[in-house]
Amino acid sequence: MTSRTGFFVLSAALLLVSLVCIGEGVQLVATGKPLGIGLGLCAFVVPGIGVWFLRQTVRFGRASERLARELEAEGGLPVDELRRTDAGRIDRASADEVFARRKAEAEQSPGDWRVFFRLAVAYADAGDTPRARKTMQHAIKLHGSTVQIGSTK
Template identity: 90%
Template sequence: MTSRTGFFLLSAALLVVSLICVGEGVQLIATGKPLGIGLGVCAFVVPAIGVWFLRATVRFGRASERLAKELEAEGGLPVDELRRTPGGRIDRASADEVFARRKAEAEAAQGDWRVFFRLAVAYADAGDTPRARKTMQHAIKLHGSSTDPIGSKS
């Protein structure tokens, strides 16, 4: 199963659970009892948080994909330059070596979203997903400010 398929399956499950929560929330509020009303309101908040998170994830994915396509058109996408074990896993020393090079590039060109995109890929290859995501968000922010001087979001 690809990550995109998994995402769509989990999104569908989130939406189904959200509908169930809202339905149960309506029934709890209809009881007219203070405790039921309180729990019913909470049943609306939980799906709202889930939908917000889903929306943020979709926006992040689309923005990352847009940057990747633009970088690919420029011929600047990072190629798979990592050594692998016979089993196909990334060699840790190779990932660390590429990461050090990408980090130096990012420190030298602080305002270039391209180097931060490549650094995010290096973080992901090194297995540091939280930093990869944060670095990709920084690249997206830099890209937005470089194409739109006013800084408005689409």
């Protein structure tokens, strides 16, 4: 399953669960009992948090794709320069070498979103997804003067 397909499947599941939560919340509020009303209101909050999280994920994905397209048009998109094992997995030492080079580039050019984009890819290749996401958010923020995260340009 591709990540895009997985995203749509999980989004559909989130929306289905949200509808069920809202339906149950309406029934609990309709009981008129204080405990039922309290639980019913909580049942409305859970889908709101889920929808907010989904929205943030979509915005992040669109913004990072936009940066990737721009970097590709400039010819600066990182190529796969990693060595792989016979099974096709990324060689850890190779990922560490590329990461060290990308980190040095980022330290030399702290205001360039391009080097932070490439550093985020290096983090992802090294298996550090949380830092990859945070670094990509930093690249998006640095690029923010020309690309607005929620825009449809």
